[in-house]
Amino acid sequence: MLIATWNINGVKARIDALLSWLDERQPDVVGLQEIKSVDGGFPRAEIEARGWHVETHGQKGFNGVALISKSAPEDLSRGLPGDDLDEQSRFIEGTYRAGATAVRVACLYLPNGNPLGTDKFTYKLSWMRRLETHAARRLRGETPFVMMGDYNVIPEPEDCRDPARWTDDALYRPESRASYRRLLHLGLTDAVRASTDAAETYTFWDYQNGAWPKNNGIRIDHVLLSPEAADRLETVAIDKHVRSWEKPSDHVPVAVRLRVG
DNA sequence: ATGACGAGCGTGGCTCGA
Numbered sequence: 001m002l003i004a005t006w007n008i009n010g011v012k013a014r015i016d017a018l019l020s021w022l023d024e025r026q027p028d029v030v031g032l033q034e035i036k037s038v039d040g041g042f043p044r045a046e047i048e049a050r051g052w053h054v055e056t057h058g059q060k061g062f063n064g065v066a067l068i069s070k071s072a073p074e075d076l077s078r079g080l081p082g083d084d085l086d087e088q089s090r091f092i093e094g095t096y097r098a099g100a101t102a103v104r105v106a107c108l109y110l111p112n113g114n115p116l117g118t119d120k121f122t123y124k125l126s127w128m129r130r131l132e133t134h135a136a137r138r139l140r141g142e143t144p145f146v147m148m149g150d151y152n153v154i155p156e157p158e159d160c161r162d163p164a165r166w167t168d169d170a171l172y173r174p175e176s177r178a179s180y181r182r183l184l185h186l187g188l189t190d191a192v193r194a195s196t197d198a199a200e201t202y203t204f205w206d207y208q209n210g211a212w213p214k215n216n217g218i219r220i221d222h223v224l225l226s227p228e229a230a231d232r233l234e235t236v237a238i239d240k241h242v243r244s245w246e247k248p249s250d251h252v253p254v255a256v257r258l259r260v261g
Numbered sequence: 262a263t264g265a266c267g268a269g270c271g272t273g274g275c276t277c278g279a
Contacts, residue, residue: 009267009268009278010267010268010269012268012269013267013268013269014268034268034278036268036269036277037269060269060270061268061269061270061276061277062268062269062276062277062278063277112277112278112279114278114279152278152279166279169279170279171279204279206266206279207266207267208265208266208267208279209265209266210265211266218279220279247267250266250267250278250279
């Protein structure tokens with residue numbers, strides 16, 4: 001089962017790239033972040049016309065997440081539990097079946113948190129606490145669980161080109177990194193780091209200052225696996241070539257293949 | 262040497278992102 005995450009940075013602006021990538025990659029499930037669309041504005045028809053199933057959790061102007069899949073999910077849920085007053089659309093989750101195997105897949109867009117010293121940073125940290133609580137609950141079950149998305153966290157110094165530039169950024173603050181480590185300590189496996197120790201392994205390159213041609217990137221899009229999912233891990237890929245396409249997102253897809261059946 | 266990002270919203274120039 002091929003499961004992927006991609007911060008698409010505006011699904012309406014990126015529909016051609018999305019369709020090309022779906023054709024090429026044929027994922028069983030892909031979680032999108034930053035669709036920047038309400039549910040009614042999502043380009044659902046073009047995607048469904050090619051046989052895909054679409055579930056959205058949109059919001060006007062920014063944020064928004066979606067799950068696109070070959071077959072329809074079961075038990076779909078929208079929104080991260082733990083705060084009924086949170087109106088930002090950043091979480092969607094469903095169960096996908098392949099033969100005898102069911103996999104619970106969560107797609108998340110974790111708050112950026114900048115600038116420091118504002119409620120945006122406290123929102124990020126409180127959102128991460130809620131994610132911890134949710135992950136702990138999912139890990140108590142035995143269904144393979146994949147929790148993936150744009151985490152907006154640079155986990156380690158080697159996950160960026162120039163750590164000194166990020167010291168006062170919410171993506172690299174000790175509090176953000178500690179919270180990410182607490183997720184791992186629950187028993188989740190970072191799929192990319194389980195597959196490679198290679199330097200300069202990135203998933204995002206800024207549009208500005210020639211970041212892509214200079215490979216000045218950061219690794220912030222992560223696929224975390226429960227033990228039951230990690231035991232099934234076959235391959236991990238970062239689809240870097242997509243960053244060279246016309247009108248690209250600043251993020252590229254990250255895909256894992258799990259053994260099922 | 263200079264200016265060098267992009268989407269959404271909505272029609273000018275903000276907000277938001279990382």
